[in-house]
Amino acid sequence: MSLSPRRSTVACTVTLAAGLALTACGGGSPNDSSSTTAGATASGAAPVSQGASQVNITLTNDGDADTCEIDHPSAKAGAVTFTVINKSATAITEVELQSNQRIIGEKENLAPGLAPVKFTATLTGGTYQVYCPGAKQAMQDFSVTGQATGPTAGSVQAVLAKGTSGYGVYVAGVIGDMGTAVTTLKKAVDSGNVADAKAKYALARPFYEKIESDVDGFVLPGSDPTSNKGNLDYLIDMRGSNLDPEVGWHGFHAIERDLWKNGKITAGTKKQAAALQTDVKTLGKLSEGLTYKPEDLANGAAGLLEEVQTTKIKGEEEAFSHLDLVDFEANVEGAQQAFAFLKPGLTEIDPTLTKTVTAQFKVVERLLDKYRDPSKPGGLVAWTPELRQADAPMLSKSVQGLQDPLSRMAEKVATAQ
Amino acid sequence: MTDNLDPQQQAGLDRRRLLQGAAGGLLAGGALAGAATAYASSSSHSSSDAARSDKDTVDLSRTHPFYDQPHPAGISTPPQRHALFMTFDLVDRATRSDLQVLLARWSAAIAQLAKGRTIGAVQPARAGAVGADTGEAAGLDPAGLTVTVGLGSSIFDKRFGLEHRRPALLEELPDLPSDQIQPSLSGGDLSVQACADDPQVAYHAVRNLARMVRGTAETGWTVMGFGRASAGPGQETPRNLMGFKDGTRNISTPDDYDHFVWVTDDGWMSGGTYQVVRKIQMNLEIWDADDIADQQNIFGRTKSAGAPLTGHREMDTPDFHATGKDGKPAIPGTAHIALAAHENNGGTKILRRAYNYTDGINKYGQLDAGLLMIIYANDPDHFVKIQRRLGASDRLNEYIQHIGSGLWAIPPAPRSGHFIAEDLFI
Numbered sequence: 001m002s003l004s005p006r007r008s009t010v011a012c013t014v015t016l017a018a019g020l021a022l023t024a025c026g027g028g029s030p031n032d033s034s035s036t037t038a039g040a041t042a043s044g045a046a047p048v049s050q051g052a053s054q055v056n057i058t059l060t061n062d063g064d065a066d067t068c069e070i071d072h073p074s075a076k077a078g079a080v081t082f083t084v085i086n087k088s089a090t091a092i093t094e095v096e097l098q099s100n101q102r103i104i105g106e107k108e109n110l111a112p113g114l115a116p117v118k119f120t121a122t123l124t125g126g127t128y129q130v131y132c133p134g135a136k137q138a139m140q141d142f143s144v145t146g147q148a149t150g151p152t153a154g155s156v157q158a159v160l161a162k163g164t165s166g167y168g169v170y171v172a173g174v175i176g177d178m179g180t181a182v183t184t185l186k187k188a189v190d191s192g193n194v195a196d197a198k199a200k201y202a203l204a205r206p207f208y209e210k211i212e213s214d215v216d217g218f219v220l221p222g223s224d225p226t227s228n229k230g231n232l233d234y235l236i237d238m239r240g241s242n243l244d245p246e247v248g249w250h251g252f253h254a255i256e257r258d259l260w261k262n263g264k265i266t267a268g269t270k271k272q273a274a275a276l277q278t279d280v281k282t283l284g285k286l287s288e289g290l291t292y293k294p295e296d297l298a299n300g301a302a303g304l305l306e307e308v309q310t311t312k313i314k315g316e317e318e319a320f321s322h323l324d325l326v327d328f329e330a331n332v333e334g335a336q337q338a339f340a341f342l343k344p345g346l347t348e349i350d351p352t353l354t355k356t357v358t359a360q361f362k363v364v365e366r367l368l369d370k371y372r373d374p375s376k377p378g379g380l381v382a383w384t385p386e387l388r389q390a391d392a393p394m395l396s397k398s399v400q401g402l403q404d405p406l407s408r409m410a411e412k413v414a415t416a417q
Numbered sequence: 418m419t420d421n422l423d424p425q426q427q428a429g430l431d432r433r434r435l436l437q438g439a440a441g442g443l444l445a446g447g448a449l450a451g452a453a454t455a456y457a458s459s460s461s462h463s464s465s466d467a468a469r470s471d472k473d474t475v476d477l478s479r480t481h482p483f484y485d486q487p488h489p490a491g492i493s494t495p496p497q498r499h500a501l502f503m504t505f506d507l508v509d510r511a512t513r514s515d516l517q518v519l520l521a522r523w524s525a526a527i528a529q530l531a532k533g534r535t536i537g538a539v540q541p542a543r544a545g546a547v548g549a550d551t552g553e554a555a556g557l558d559p560a561g562l563t564v565t566v567g568l569g570s571s572i573f574d575k576r577f578g579l580e581h582r583r584p585a586l587l588e589e590l591p592d593l594p595s596d597q598i599q600p601s602l603s604g605g606d607l608s609v610q611a612c613a614d615d616p617q618v619a620y621h622a623v624r625n626l627a628r629m630v631r632g633t634a635e636t637g638w639t640v641m642g643f644g645r646a647s648a649g650p651g652q653e654t655p656r657n658l659m660g661f662k663d664g665t666r667n668i669s670t671p672d673d674y675d676h677f678v679w680v681t682d683d684g685w686m687s688g689g690t691y692q693v694v695r696k697i698q699m700n701l702e703i704w705d706a707d708d709i710a711d712q713q714n715i716f717g718r719t720k721s722a723g724a725p726l727t728g729h730r731e732m733d734t735p736d737f738h739a740t741g742k743d744g745k746p747a748i749p750g751t752a753h754i755a756l757a758a759h760e761n762n763g764g765t766k767i768l769r770r771a772y773n774y775t776d777g778i779n780k781y782g783q784l785d786a787g788l789l790m791i792i793y794a795n796d797p798d799h800f801v802k803i804q805r806r807l808g809a810s811d812r813l814n815e816y817i818q819h820i821g822s823g824l825w826a827i828p829p830a831p832r833s834g835h836f837i838a839e840d841l842f843i
Contacts, residue, residue, distance in 0.1 A: 061833075088834040090525035093537060093549070101543075111521035113836035133538060133549075295545055360632055363510070401508070401632035411545035 045145070046072035052079035052120055055142075057130065059089035059110065066091040068132030070140060077124050077146035082107075085116040091134035097121060097142070098129040103349055103412055124148035160294040160345035160413055167297055167341040168290060171211050174334075175284045178207035182280045189255065189273040192265050201255060202323055202377035208237055208252070209330035210337070213303035214296070218286045232286070235279045241316050251276050253319075260320035294413035297342050301335035302410070305403040308332065313396050315388050325371050326378030332368070335406070336361055342413055349412045353405055360402035367398055475614045477558035483528045486830040488688055490531070491563035491612055492770070492793050493674055495649035499616040500772040501623045502694060502789060504569075504605025504637035504823065505630070513577040515633045517842055522629055523566060524836035530622045533559030536629070551628065554621035560613040564622055566837050567608035567692045567825025582841055584686045584826040586796055590693070593801065594808030595819065602696055602821030605637040610692070610791060616643065638821065640696050640789045642772020654723060654731065658773050658786055659704055659816070661716050662723030663753070665731055668768040677766045680795045685840035688829030693792040693800045696774075696821025701784045704816045715812045717752030725754065737761065753813050756806045767800055768793040787817065797824050 046053040053075035059068055066089035084095050084107050096106040097119075105119045128142045181204035188200040208215075216233040223230020228244040236251040243249065249257065250272065258269040292300075311317040312328040339346075339357060347354045371381045381387070475498060481490045507516065526536045537549025573583035589604070609626060613619040620641075627636055648654045650669045654662040668677055680686045704712070713719055717726055717735065725735035727747045737755055739747040748755050759766045770793065775786040792800050808814070828838040 086525075090528040091534065091537075093522065093525070109518050109522060111518070111525040111836065112834045113524065113831070113839050114518065114521045356632065359510075363508075397631075397635040401635075404628070404631045407547050411541075411543055411547070414543075414545040 044072065044074070046075040046080065048076065050081075052081040055080060055082050057082055057084045057095055057132075059084070059086040059092045059095075059132065059135070061088040061090065062136075065136035066132075066134055068092060068095065068130070068135035068137065068140065070130055070142065073141070074143040074145060075123070077144050077148040079120055079122050080144070081118055081120040082130075083116050083118045084110060086110040086112050086114065088112050089135070092132050094133060096131040096133075098131050099126070104128070106350060108352065122148055156345050156348045159348065160342065163341035163343075163345055164292045164294055164297060167292055167338060170337055170341070171214055171287070171290065171292075174207050174211050175215070175280075175287055178204070179277075179280055179284055181207060182277050185255070186273040186277045189265055189270055194259055194263065194265055197255075197265060198259050198321070199377055201252070201259060201321070202326060205252065205318075205323060205326055205378065206330035206333075209304075209307070209327045210334035212237070212307060212331070212334070213300040214290070214292075215283060215287055218283060220282065232279055232283050236276065236283065239311070239317060240319055241311075251279065256318065256320050294342060294345065295410040297338040298406070298410035298413055301338040302403060302407045304331040304335040304338075305399055305406060308399050309396060309403070312383075313388075313392050313399070315383050315385065315392075318383070321377075322382035322384055323378055323380075324383035325368070325380040328383075329368055329378075329380060332361075332364055339406070339409075342409065346409060346413060353408060353412065356405045357402070357409065360398075360405060364398055364402050367395060477560045477614055479561040479614070480532055480559045481561060481563050483524075483531045483564075484831055484833040488674075488679055488690070489565055489827055489830045491565035491610055492678065492690060492768070492827070493649070494561075494563050494612070495652055496645040496647055496770055496772075497561045497563070497612040497619075498614045498645055499619050500610060500612045500642035500645075500789065500791075501616075501619040501639065502611075502642070502791070503609050503623050503627065503639040505607040505609065505627070505634040506637050507572065507576070507606045507634045508632070511576070511633050513579075513842070516572070516577050517836075517839075519630050519633050520566070520838055521836040523564075523626055524831055526626060526629065527564040527566075527622070530554075530564065530618075530625070531559065531562050533557070533562075533618075536625055551621065551625055553624075554618050557615060557618055557621075560615035560618040562611065562613040562618050562622060564626070565610040565612075565692070565827060567610075567827050568838060568841075569604055569606045569608065569823065569825050571604065572606045579841065582685070584680075584691075585683055586691060586798070587824065587826045588797075590797065590822060590824050591801060593804050593819075595814050596808065596822070597818045597820055598822045599820050602638045604823045605825075607634065608692060608694065608823060608825040616641070640772075640774050640821065642774050642789045644773045646771040646773050646788055647769045657771070657788055658699055658701060659712070659716075660720060661712075661718060662731060663716070664769045664771065665718075665723060666758075666766075668766050673766060674768070677799065678768050678793050678795055685838070686826060686828065689827045690793045690795055691797045692825045692827050693790075693794065693797055694821070694823050694825075695790040695792070695819050697788040697790055698785070698818045698820050699787040700816050701786055707816075714749050714752060715816075717748040717754035726752075749812070751810050751812045753807070753811055756811050757803055762803055762806070765799045765802065767803065793827070 046055045048054070053072075055075060056071040057068060058071070059066060061067075068089070082095075082097065082105070086092065090112065093110050094106060094108040095110065097104045105121045107117045107119055110117070123144045125144050125146050125148075128144060130140045130142050132138055132140075181200070185197065185200040185204045188197040191197075212233075218232040219225050220230035220232060228234040228238070228247040234244065234247065234250065237253070238244070238250055239253050240257070254272045255269060255276065258265060258272070308328050308331045312324045312331065315322065315324050317327050318324045339361065343354060343358075368380070372379060373381050376382065481494055483490055529536050535550035535552070535555060538546075539548050539550050539552035539555050541548055568587075570583065570587045570589055573579045573587065609623055611619040611622040613622070623639075645655050646657045647664045647667055654665050657663050668674060675681075678690050680689050680691070709720060713726065718724060719726065722729070723731040725733055725748060727736040727739045728734070735748055735754060735758065737746070737748055737758065737760060741747045755761060770791045772789045772791070773786070774789045775784070777785055779785040794800055808819070828841070831837050831839060
């Protein structure tokens with residue numbers, strides 16, 4: 001097992017001016033090694049071996065409650081390797097190393113019978129906490145003496161901040177492109193050519209779907225926030241399934257209904273296309289200068305996948321054109337962008353989760369590849385009721401396999417401040 | 418530093434324990450003292466006590482131990498009132514290590530759930546955190562929950578390097594007469610049978626097991642049993658949806674369990690068994706229109722008392738040689754009990770642990786309901802032999818269809834500190 005400490009520091013606020021670096025090492029496959037937990041005696045600083053202080057955390061059940069025992073309550077500054085073994089504690093599934101409620105390192109999926117797992121952090125002097133949720137004593141202090149030498153460049157917070165500003169640029173770009181595509185759609189509608197309008201509709205759809213979770217909260221200036229009349233998300237992206245009769249049909253799906261269900265462009269269609277262009281312009285103005293916190297990206301990504309589950313897979317979004325897979329792909333791409341901007345920071349915090357989310361994105365993308373067809377509008381086959389009936393459960397399960405780990409990201413990036 | 422304990426979690430545990438304590442008629446002192454006593458009291462309801470005391474009373478504070486038992490829970494355990502059965506399939510990319518983690522996490526979670534505890538925080542302390550437990554059983558009693566995990570023949574392949582560890586008798590079931598098995602209700606890499614006296618407790622257990630393995634294993638098919646249709650020792654024989662007592666002569670003695678249910682001398686499988694699951698749909702409207710004499714001839718028993726047509730009381734031994742006044746057998750040879758009887762199957766018995774189920778109303782506007790038949794046997798061929806006869810000539814076939822089916826190996830109960838089927842990976 002090779003240890004390759006990353007070059008990173010976390011700025012700590014209260015008790016320590018920190019320099020810490022973190023790397024996680026898989027514990028190898030279960031059962032592949034004998035336990036490395038030494039006789040646990042809670043005395044003095046942890047012994048150093050292979051350049052790192054060695055601390056064992058042992059999880060046991062004492063007959064009723066689960067306990068989390070740390071064999072050495074302190075270590076010298078520098079690399080510290082925590083080896084976690086769950087001997088019999090059924091209530092404890094994870095162990096975290098924290099500093100002022102920030103997660104510095106952790107191991108999840110702990111259960112009795114599995115081989116020990118390790119993680120290593122480079123710690124400087126100060127007080128840390130070992131958090132074992134589910135244990136009788138869940139939080140225990142761990143102290144580090146001295147100053148860590150070595151690399152202390154760039155904090156997780158700074159890495160994440162760089163990601164969020166990059167994401168802001170991405171969102172602004174998508175909103176700009178949406179304006180262009182909606183203008184093109186309006187021109188096609190105005191020309192009265194249904195086939196051309198359909199093609200331009202398919203091209204305009206993905207932009208909103210990529211960033212929907214960032215911009216779905218805007219209301220027109222001066223309007224009642226509880227009414228759909230001024231709700232920009234409603235005006236741009238309402239569907240038949242969430243129709244508010246008081247406000248009526250608007251936006252993309254009103255145009256979709258005219259083009260596919262009615263098969264013709266009327267004066268009403270042209271009015272809707274013009275209104276859509278105006279509303280998208282307003283959205284662009286309102287979203288200028290938006291800034292994001294790391295958890296906004298994480299929650300936004302999870303929100304986009306929720307959109308996939310609730311409206312795309314069910315075929316509710318594009319009820320007339322059956323372009324749901326085009327929107328599906330856009331939702332996934334938007335989520336992936338948000339994740340990509342978080343990834344450098346998240347990797348420092350939780351490399352296992354980062355790896356899981358990366359792998360699950362690949363699974364979903366590969367599934368989507370099955371439906372690609374360049375000759376179809378938007379490049380994906382129509383999500384017809386027949387196809388939906390056959391494939392929806394499989395797609396839904398795969399998206400859920402991505403959404404679950406993704407929904408755990410917000411907590412991790414939010415605490416890395 | 419107990420003040421650092423996740424406050425919600427602590428509150429949740431205390432509440433649960435007080436409820437348990439109250440149910441057991443105990444005084445809970447301080448929170449932790451109360452916890453200890455309440456737990457001790459729950460443990461004292463062993464399954465053998467339960468077996469003797471149970472008729473139709475339900476003690477929701479009852480618990481059944483998960484670890485260190487001679488046999489897995491949920492098989493000889495007196496049948497609880499409700500069941501949720503679900504199958505799972507590992508995703509294509511799942512590895513041997515994923516399967517180990519899955520079985521280890523499930524084992525730890527089942528141990529928690531069987532004590533009536535959550536599997537983690539319902540309301541985490543950090544605002545951005547997602548709850549580890551979904552929460553719908555928080556504050557509910559353990560309700561005698563047992564969760565029994567089975568391994569399908571499909572996991573013993575190259576994906577997990579287990580092709581040489583396949584249990585001796587684990588194969589796909591053969592096609593049987595009258596089978597109308599739907600592919601979507603067939604087989605699965607893993608099976609989970611959760612039984613409890615509170616349906617919400619059973620549902621919570623399976624839902625959370627499914628949730629914790631998402632990305633590794635996907636749900637296959639499921640049947641929710643709303644009322645037990647088999648009796649354990651000391652329990653009165655319940656009725657199936659046809660209104661009949663079925664399974665009167667179910668396996669009940671330790672000798673029969675040893676002889677017909679538990680696997681012995683088969684390495685890591687010793688102490689375990691095999692599980693056959695059949696989802697049996699009933700044509701209830703048609704059955705309800707059948708006259709009583711015909712219904713009784715089909716089962717071979719009377720409807721009210723459940724007595725064999727050659728006796729007066731339920732427990733009377735049927736006489737398959739007796740003839741009626743017309744000179745014909747008093748119990749027709751094609752009666753359900755005649756075909757299923759061990760006397761007519763070379764002495765073979767199978768353990769039945771069935772539940773009634775309903776899926777609502779079918780597309781023809783008829784009641785969609787039937788029997789979730791769960792069978793345990795130390796040789797799946799015992800079921801196959803009996804079902805061949807039943808499928809070929811049981812008069813019940815006019816009113817039922819077997820639409821779901823699967824066979825799983827049930828590993829022995831894990832020792833404390835270990836997980837289900839851990840020895841399989843050594």
